[in-house]
Amino acid sequence: MRFPKSLQWRIAIAYTVLIFATMGAVSLYLVTFIRSSYVRDLDARLAQEAALAVDAVDDHFTDPAYAADLDALAERLSIASQAQVTVVDAAGKVLADSSEGPLVAEALLARPEIRDAINAGRGSDVRRDSEGNDEVRYAAAAIVIGNETRGAVRIAAPTSEVQGNVNRIVTTIGISAGAVALLSVALGYYIAHRTSRSVRSVTSGARRLADGDLEHRVTASGTDETRDMAEAFNKMATRIRDVVRDLDSESGRLKVVLDTMVDGVLVVDSEGVVVLINASASELLGVRAEAVGSRFAQTVRDHDLQRLVSTAQARMAATQDEVALLRGRRVVSAVATPLAQGSTQGVLLTLHDRTETRRLEETRKEFVTNASHELRSPLASIKAIVETLEGGALADPAIASDYLSRVRREVDRMAALVSDLLELSRLESGQFRLQQLALDPKDLVDEILSRVQERAKAAGVTLESVVPQDMPPVLGDEQKLVQAMFNLMDNALKYTPKGGRITLSTQSQGKLVRFSVRDTGAGIAPQDLPHIFERFYKADRSRRDGGTGLGLAIVKHTVQVHGGNVSIDSRLGAGTTVAFTVPVA
Ligand code: ADP
Helix, strand or coil: CCCCCCHHHHHHHHHHHHHHHHHHHHHHHHHHHHHHHHHHHHHHHHHHHHHHHHHHHHHHHHCCCCHHHHHHHHHHHHHHHCCEEEEEECCCCEEEECCCCCCCCCCHHHCHHHHHHHHHCEEEEEEECCCCCCEEEEEEEEEEECCEEEEEEEEEEECHHHHHHHHHHHHHHHHHHHHHHHHHHHHHHHHHHHHHHHHHHHHHHHHHHHCCCCCCCCCCCCCHHHHHHHHHHHHHHHHHHHHHHHHHHHHHHHHHHHHHCCCEEEEECCCCEEEEECHHHHHHHCCCHHHCCCEHHHHCCCHHHHHHHHHHHHHCCCEEEEEEECCCCEEEEEEEEEEEECCEEEEEEEEEECHHHHHHHHHHHHHHHHHHHHHHHHHHHHHHHHHHHHCCHHHCHHHHHHHHHHHHHHHHHHHHHHHHHHHHHHHHHCCCCCCEEEECHHHHHHHHHHHHHHHHHHHCCEEEEECCCCCCCEEEEHHHHHHHHHHHHHHHHHHCCCCCEEEEEEEEECCEEEEEEEECCCCCCCCCHHHCCCCCCCCCCCCCCCCCCCHHHHHHHHHHHCCCCEEEEEECCCEEEEEEEEEEC
16 A cells, blocks of 8 residues: 555545554553452452351351351352352361362362461452353462361352453443544544645745746645644745845836937847847847847848857957948947856847948038049139230130129139038038028018019020919028029929929918929939938039939938928929928917
8 A cells, every 4th residue: 555645645544544553552551550449349249248148157156056057148148248258167178168069078278268268267369260251260268167177158259250350341432432533533634634734835836936926925724833824835935936026126116218219239149149139139139029039140141240249259359340241331330248157158249320321421521522523624624714814815805704704703713612511511510590580471472573583584584483472481591592492493483494484482381381383394314313312422424514402412411401391303304393391489
């Protein structure tokens, strides 16, 4: 048989065995003790009866008249004492006996109790009866008349006489012991159940805690120890919950900090597995945030970064490099720093996006190149003209005056370029104050028309304006808006051939007013359209009088500082519409 494993059964069985053993031992002792005291009592009673019988039998020995009655006397004594009564003479010959049947003929001197009584005054013995069934107890006393021992009286009773009493007591003890044992077993089972219940509830509580249920508490019941255990468990659970919460909020804070960081952060462990990646790093590397747990080399398929990480690991020193990511769309400054965590070697990779800085640097370089280029051609022309003049042309007044007016035109071009550059740089740097006022769109349109009227007439181009009644006033810097519109008008005039038409119109669009300049001119090729607002961009580079390429860039920046938008729509050969919006005052 297998011993049951549950704590409850172990306690209950141990308890039951102990109770049964104790009750058994106690009952056995009690029964033995009671039986022997009963037997002692019986022996004492038999001895007493023998002594009393001697007194009664006395006369029958002294007075021969009574001798014949001895048998009847023995009978009476037997009834009174409820025992067998035997009278013998000094030789052990039976004179009378209370039992049925004929008297025993043999002398009973061989019996120890008779022999002792005749020799020493009294005697006793215990032995099996003649059939060997029952144990019989004997007590005998000597019949002494004068100084002479004349015989003895013997009283005999079976031990079984006390057995009935003993049996009753044994039964009582047995029943009580059984009842006590059963009660104790039930109590033991109950206590075991209570004790193991607490253990079970703590066990299941620990299991739930392990499964993540940090709010689970066990109920404290039962004995002091189990309650102590439950309380200790609950205290531990609360402590664990607090620690986990602290860690959670700590890691939450860390996560928020990492995810709001502009720089990319990524941690690779010694096995090359990504253990942390923030949002910026995911974006810069073009990987998903689930990259955590995957291999760095497989997730980030960039040889430069992999080399950087392994170099840092090998050299045990921070390593830095500039790396192009996302097929060159991004440039990052990457720093790999070894992280020593005990014996393992992770690497912290930080990515600082340098794309915008790079772009600005490029733009600046390009700007300087473009500006120098734009300035070089007028300067070269002026130089050539001056050399020609020096070479003798000055002597011819007609040629000289023509050359001087050419010099003037080149200088004007340079002045226009420089002033455009200054304007653009002021707009871009934001170092100026807009003189914002509420302006009537119609006034702005009239102002432009008056400026270009003459030029349009000379170029044979029709000018028209569409300004609806009750246009709301706009909020803007008059001088800057007029300049922007003038640039658009200037372009339209430049690229619209004779017989064309230029329409300047305004339109109310909720909180904005839209100004547009539409021409029926040359139009712009689709491949040029996306770049048209870039500075120095010219769609048709062959045209010598094409301008600086800054006009539309200035328009775009002017409109943006006013809080509006520019748009362009053009078809080659069909005409161009450039429009911008300005907020209503
Ligand atoms: P520019 O001072 O050279 O006119 P812009 O920035 O104003 O410089 O214009 C850039 C280029 O866009 C021009 O060189 C021209 O090719 C093209 N462009 C601008 N406006 C028009 C227009 N209305 N029709 C056709 N082409 C235009």
